[in-house]
Amino acid sequence: MADDHPADFEEIARRFSHLWQALNSHAHSPDIRKMLIDRVRDALDRGEARFGEADPAIIANSFVLEAMVHDGAATQVYRARHRDLGTLHAIKMPRPDHADDPVLRKLILREAEIGTALRHPHIAGTQTVLRLADGRPALIMEWLGNRLADLLQERPLTPREITDVMTSVLSGLKAIHAAGLVHCDLSPLNLLFDGDLPHLKIADFGIALKAGCRHEEFDLAFAGQPDFASPEQTAGGPLDGRSDLYAAGRLLALLLSHCSAERDEKLEALAIRLSQPNPQDRPENAEAALHLLGSPWKSGVVF
Incomplete structure (x- = not known):
């Protein structure tokens, strides 16, 4: 069998050469050439299964699921590639065994x-929502390849990096609250970035609420997240x-x-002020917290 491989490659190369000549034939108009190239791309995507153990999943004839990056109790998140643009996206959908869960469906559509x-x-972009063949909604979002949670496991942060993250x-919270919403799920798991920490973004609005609402309404x-939820959120009260x-x-x-330097008393004082059990003892809003952080001028960011 091994001796047949060179001949196989030569045959593939010969056929590809003929295909390329046909695609570039002057007998084809630009529109027909574009259609032919798209059909070849479609055939390559769907034929890729012959080289792997499983069929590549294609959504809406546009997105190829490349890898699962999160497999939760109710939802899954995939890294996906747009077949024509080549761009990467995150796609969130209910697990197949939760396809008929009306509460989960409602939450994803709200998200x-x-x-x-x-x-x-500083908010991860949501691009659109699609309906899968089995009726499940699929949320298409911008791809951000790094999580703050993973970075914290890899190395300590400098005070400047901590200030950048909090800025x-x-x-992002200032914009969310200005829209009359409460995120309700802020944690390192939902803070993503693709590049530098100053470009970090808040993601996952799956349990976000309108200000003044409770989760029991859903x-x-x-x-x-128990380690980050406020006392009023844990008690099931109305949130702002x-x-x-x-x-x-x-x-x-x-x-x-996780700081690499000595204690920063200013940042420690802000952490204590923000996480007071009584909401009345916290800063009035995110803009006031930014003022206490004093970071817009240090980081060169204008709000």
Whole structure:
């Protein structure tokens, strides 16, 4: 069998040469040539299964699922490539065994509605929502390849990096709260970046609420990360932006525990102020917290 491989490659090369000549034939108009190239691309994508153990999944005839990056209890997230543009995207969808879960479906559609309405440099972009062949919604988002949670496991952060992270977080929260929303799930798992930490973005609006609402309105007894959820969120009470500020304080305390330098009393004081049990004792809003951080001028960011 091994002796046949060179001949196989020669035959593939010969046929590809003929195909390329046909595609570039002057007998074809530009529109027909474009259509032929698209059909060849389609055949290559669908024929890729012959070289692997499983068929490559293609969504809406446009997105090839390249890898699963999150496999949760109810949802899955994939890295996907647009077949024509070559761009990378994150696609979030219910697990197949949760295809008929009405609560989950409602939450994902709400997340799509919220995400497409928010546009900010420190909020992960939501691009559209698709319906899969089996009826499940699929949320298409910008691809950000790094999580803050993973970075914290790899190395300590400098005080400047911690300030950059908190500037990004509080800036994003300011925009979220200005839209009348509460994120409710701020944690290193949902803070993503693709490049430098100053470009970090808030992601995952799956349990976001309108200010003044409770999670029980969506048949959720509790939603959020226990280590970051505010006392009022844990108690199932109505929430406002100060609940996210509590989570930001818990986040800042975590970042300081991974700091490579000596204690920063100013940042420690801000972490304590943000994470006060009583909402009335926290800063009034994200803009006030940014002022206490004093970072817009240091980082060169204008709000």
